[in-house]
Amino acid sequence: MTASTGVLVLAATPIGDPRDAAPRLGQELATADVVAAEDTRRLKRLCADLGVTPRGAVLSYHEHNEASRTPELVDRLRAGERVVVVTDAGMPSVSDPGYRLVTAAVEADVVVTCVPGPSAVLMALAVSGLPVDRFCFEGFLPRKGGERSRTLATLADERRTMVFFEAPHRIEAALRAMADAFGPQRPAAVCRELTKTYEEVRRGGLAELADWAAEGVRGEITVVVGGATARATSVEEVLPGIQERVAAGERLKDVCADVAAQTGLSKKALYDAALAARQA
Numbered sequence: 001m002t003a004s005t006g007v008l009v010l011a012a013t014p015i016g017d018p019r020d021a022a023p024r025l026g027q028e029l030a031t032a033d034v035v036a037a038e039d040t041r042r043l044k045r046l047c048a049d050l051g052v053t054p055r056g057a058v059l060s061y062h063e064h065n066e067a068s069r070t071p072e073l074v075d076r077l078r079a080g081e082r083v084v085v086v087t088d089a090g091m092p093s094v095s096d097p098g099y100r101l102v103t104a105a106v107e108a109d110v111v112v113t114c115v116p117g118p119s120a121v122l123m124a125l126a127v128s129g130l131p132v133d134r135f136c137f138e139g140f141l142p143r144k145g146g147e148r149s150r151t152l153a154t155l156a157d158e159r160r161t162m163v164f165f166e167a168p169h170r171i172e173a174a175l176r177a178m179a180d181a182f183g184p185q186r187p188a189a190v191c192r193e194l195t196k197t198y199e200e201v202r203r204g205g206l207a208e209l210a211d212w213a214a215e216g217v218r219g220e221i222t223v224v225v226g227g228a229t230a231r232a233t234s235v236e237e238v239l240p241g242i243q244e245r246v247a248a249g250e251r252l253k254d255v256c257a258d259v260a261a262q263t264g265l266s267k268k269a270l271y272d273a274a275l276a277a278r279q280a
Contacts (some may be wrong), residue, residue, distance in 0.1 A: 015023055
């Protein structure tokens with residue numbers, strides 16, 4: 001990287017309430033050499049809310065021109081310009097344009113940083129009432145029913161809390177597919193219009209939420225689904241696997257702790273059974 005190399009700034013924008021904008025956001029928009037916006041009309045409204053006027057060039061940067069516009073933005077970065085990327089809501093590159101430019105900037109040895117800010121993923125997790133110590137973000141599910149079902153089938157045993165984005169006109173179908181894949185009673189929360197006037201969080205089993213969604217749901221939607229519980233099993237069933245791992249060189253104590261975490265069985269019961277089998 002040379003002294004003349006520019007900086008790429010991924011700037012998080014409010015997911016609803018413009019008052020949630022980070023103080024730095026207005027400064028970055030006002031002083032950037034280039035502002036690449038997913039929707040320039042929304043950018044104009046955001047700037048009006050923040051009371052700022054971009055001094056640099058404003059360019060559109062969305063899914064339909066991302067591939068063609070990325071080289072131009074990289075050239076500007078190489079020339080020493082500060083390029084700020086904003087999407088309609090939230091953090092660029094997270095289910096939004098930006099990732100392609102980040103990878104290109106990294107390859108060009110350009111500094112990449114961000115203005116942190118509102119996140120529908122983290123807010124939905126926080127208000128869902130579901131475990132948040134471990135989670136995964138799955139983005140939007142496939143639109144076609146078959147592909148959606150296959151994707152959900154691969155997540156049926158996921159132990160972490162899962163977060164999805166979904167469109168209003170597909171939410172009922174998505175919830176019913178989740179109920180089929182995860183079970184109708186799997187706890188979940190549908191979070192809509194977060195930080196906006198009609199913010200709503202509906203909690204319940206997946207089947208119950210699907211019935212509710214059948215009446216029609218509007219707005220931006222984030223779905224949080226509880227992870228799978230440990231599969232019911234017995235000490236006798238998992239003992240051969242423990243013995244194989246120990247024979248391969250792993251410590252018995254470590255193997256028992258790992259299996260206990262995966263199955264919910266008592267670590268002590270597993271350890272005692274393994275010792276008893278060894279002495280038999």
